[in-house]
Amino acid sequence: MLRFAWQQLLRRGSGSAKCCSTASGKVNWNVDVDKCAEASCALVDQAAELLKEANKEIRVFKTKANNQDLVTVTDRQIEDLLVCGLRRQFPDHVYIGEEGTSGPATGRQLTNQPTWIIDPIDGTVNFVHGCPYNCISVAFWLNRQPELAICYCPTLQLKLTARRKRGCYLNGRQIRTSGQRELRRSLVLHEMHASNMGDDHRDTLWAMTVNLFCRAQTLRSTGSAVMDLCLVAMGAADAYVEFLPHCWDVAAGALLVREAGGAVMDPAGGELDIMSRRVLATATPELGCQMVQLLADSQIYHKRDDQP
Numbered sequence: 001m002l003r004f005a006w007q008q009l010l011r012r013g014s015g016s017a018k019c020c021s022t023a024s025g026k027v028n029w030n031v032d033v034d035k036c037a038e039a040s041c042a043l044v045d046q047a048a049e050l051l052k053e054a055n056k057e058i059r060v061f062k063t064k065a066n067n068q069d070l071v072t073v074t075d076r077q078i079e080d081l082l083v084c085g086l087r088r089q090f091p092d093h094v095y096i097g098e099e100g101t102s103g104p105a106t107g108r109q110l111t112n113q114p115t116w117i118i119d120p121i122d123g124t125v126n127f128v129h130g131c132p133y134n135c136i137s138v139a140f141w142l143n144r145q146p147e148l149a150i151c152y153c154p155t156l157q158l159k160l161t162a163r164r165k166r167g168c169y170l171n172g173r174q175i176r177t178s179g180q181r182e183l184r185r186s187l188v189l190h191e192m193h194a195s196n197m198g199d200d201h202r203d204t205l206w207a208m209t210v211n212l213f214c215r216a217q218t219l220r221s222t223g224s225a226v227m228d229l230c231l232v233a234m235g236a237a238d239a240y241v242e243f244l245p246h247c248w249d250v251a252a253g254a255l256l257v258r259e260a261g262g263a264v265m266d267p268a269g270g271e272l273d274i275m276s277r278r279v280l281a282t283a284t285p286e287l288g289c290q291m292v293q294l295l296a297d298s299q300i301y302h303k304r305d306d307q308p
């Protein structure tokens with residue numbers, strides 16, 4: 001089954017292989033999105049083999065910003081494989097990767113340029129503990145909008161793909177969100193970070209968690225922002241909210257949810273800004289409105305991903 005999972009992403013559009021948007025404000029890039037899909041699918045398959053094998057071993061890690069921010073040799077191997085492989089074929093594209101493909105000193109800028117946004121392993125803490133909720137996430141953006149998304153969790157054999165306006169697929173089968181509109185009937189996913197926020201933020205987060213816990217049907221946390229977005233797209237969860245995810249955590253998953261019929265936005269209700277470190281994804285826009293109301297007093301703003 002998994003062998004066929006890429007077919008929907010690779011199915012060539014009727015004569016629309018070249019993406020040359022001319023809409024106002026957009027740049028007329030001559031990008032072959034079919035070729036991008038083909039190249040990224042092949043590389044993600046290779047990367048998934050690495051991740052699958054690494055999941056069977058003892059994982060040595062180093063800490064980065066704090067005790068919950070980890071990196072392993074596998075994170076770097078996978079990012080190298082993906083970025084070097086893509087760069088060979090698309091040398092003039094921009095690359096933003098979790099493990100330093102674009103230096104934090106300059107900030108990571110999302111522009112109109114063709115841009116790959118890559119998380120080699122999302123859920124690194126899970127990976128280190130042998131918890132299977134860890135996956136690879138690759139997104140391709142053009143003119144500041146997502147064109148392609150691939151999220152692959154090889155341990156659970158979940159391969160999700162989406163292409164703008166062409167739907168979302170799980171292992172080759174088209175999927176939809178749950179369609180849930182009511183918060184009181186919703187399974188809500190929520191990720192929390194304790195170590196890199198101050199006491200004020202921590203209190204806000206805690207109050208929000210209690211509020212969600214009382215109003216939703218149930219609250220869960222997988223430890224992987226990408227997996228959370230995949231679960232909303234699959235209809236296995238109804239909503240996901242997080243303050244402080246990075247752009248590589250949401251760049252692909254946002255397209256998966258939208259193409260599965262869901263809504264992705266800022267937790268205050270505005271348009272999603274992947275650099276803002278804030279995200280809310282819901283099975284329906286109606287559920288999105290209820291979540292926004294509930295979150296109104298619990299907003300957290302942090303240093304953006306595109307700030308040096």
Ligand code: LIP
Pocket residue numbers: 069070098119121122123124125191192222223224225226242244245246249
């Ligand atoms: C982490 C996520 C975690 C989320 C964080 C973070 P990493 O990514 O998966 O669930 O809460 O925002 O980015 O470091 O494991 O790739």
